[in-house]
Amino acid sequence: MRSGRRPGSPDTRQVILDAARDAFAEKGYDTSSVRAIATRAGVDPALIHHYFGTKEKLFLACMDAPVDPHAVIAVIVAAPRDRIGNQIVRVVLGVWESPAGTAAAALVRTSISGEWHARLLREFLTTQILRHLAAPLGLDAAEAPLRTNLVASQLVGLMYTRYILRLEPLASAPVEELVEIIGPNVQRYLTGDLDLTGTGAATADR
């Protein structure tokens, strides 16, 4: 493993990142405190705050995310509520068509190669993307986890079939056509009248 050359103590920074990745994958994001990560890394918690700021920023650094998911979400939720489905497809395809898409594909490829990576990506998707989508849209708190999971199921599948399997004609279809075709399905998952009574939506909290 190579650690990048950075000002300060590159080794300490890398040790913190490794400890944080392990903690987020093993214990989950919510139950991993900065203090526990500091103990695992053998450093003072103040050092983590010094290097990374918040726990959230530490997680973003861990994932080496090609785009800031919170900035992407801000663009999505700025759309009219009844056009959010279309906007999600437009923005997500925009990221994947950009240079950042290559890095995003690498994240997905890695996640499938092992349980540890899958758990890290799951924590990232759940706490840094889907959760941040639910609140601004005013989704019912009990229903939001399943609704946003369903959105993820469509978008992850779209990425996989369009950019990795490259099914034709889906892989060559223009973005705006896919927005119009797939957007309404995403919209239905978010705000449609779904019968969620039997899915445990009322008790699930993430």
Next chain:
Amino acid sequence: MRSGRRPGSPDTRQVILDAARDAFAEKGYDTSSVRAIATRAGVDPALIHHYFGTKEKLFLACMDAPVDPHAVIAVIVAAPRDRIGNQIVRVVLGVWESPAGTAAAALVRTSISGEWHARLLREFLTTQILRHLAAPLGLDAAEAPLRTNLVASQLVGLMYTRYILRLEPLASAPVEELVEIIGPNVQRYLTGDLDLTGTGAATADR
């Protein structure tokens, strides 16, 4: 690489399978003839027919598919046309919940690890599953490729998020609830009123 011990000439059988996999991934299923595969394997075409029967059966043997996709499709298309979406979700989740699901997950995992495997899975999905779905449903021939690609995008994403990433509460949701929630979206892709004019659907043929 280990070749299984089988009666007859196990090495010949394995040589044919390897040649066929290479041909299907490189040239595609449609343009790979049994004769070309025989040449590549250095055997007589009659031997391929002897071991495997048809080119289609040879492809199924190549993929070591955990279930016969044609049998699965027969169950799907037996449903009333306006309930095909629900039936697809039900049948596909049924396969993934069965012991065959583990083997299917291995296929998906492998496909993401390299271009060669992705092309093989793409050929398999396109020619052995999606194409066989289009005809019995009487889909418009020009629209069928994109419509069935869209169905694949939802179902592959559902598998990935439910069984590999294990997003909750999606991973724990009962099958029949997911059938009712996701089925209508799949139905819309198959038979809904979509504007496909700009997607190249009129010229695409697979």
